[in-house]
Amino acid sequence: MQQPIMTDERFLSRPSGPANEDDLTVGVDLADTLAAHADSCVGMAANMIGVSKRIIVFADEATGRNMVMFNPRIVERSGKYETEEGCLSLTGMRTAVRYERITVTYQTRRFREVTATFDGFTAQIIQHEIDHCDGVLI
Secondary structure, three states, rough: OOOOOOHHHHHHHOEOOOOOOHHHHHHHHHHHHOOOOOOOOEEEEEEHHOEEEEEEEEEEEOEEEEEEEEEEEEEEEEEEEEEEEEOOOOEEEEEEEEEEEEEEEEEOOOOOOOEEEEEEHHHHHHHHHHHOOOOOOO
């Protein structure tokens, strides 16, 4: 179910806790909320809908579908660059350091651990959302 967007910077700046099987519905709500904002948003973290759990959803350029990750963490990165990003939860554009290619370990909806590599804009989206999980405001 679509949820309202959290804009409280104090809440957004707190690191999120680990997700577990009880949080599967949060992943669904997050995906529904991203779909509802598809015209202006390409990724979201659970804290953006008021849930302090390590769950993200993003538009995957390679597949053309939205992908949900539980407990994502970046394990490798390369190709450092600086860019400007916007955020549905925050006003204006902000400067951020990103990496062209990242490897992420995460859990699927079945809580099976997977490691995958992403590059380009998809990698940038994932980094932005993991920042949200870590309480980092860009």
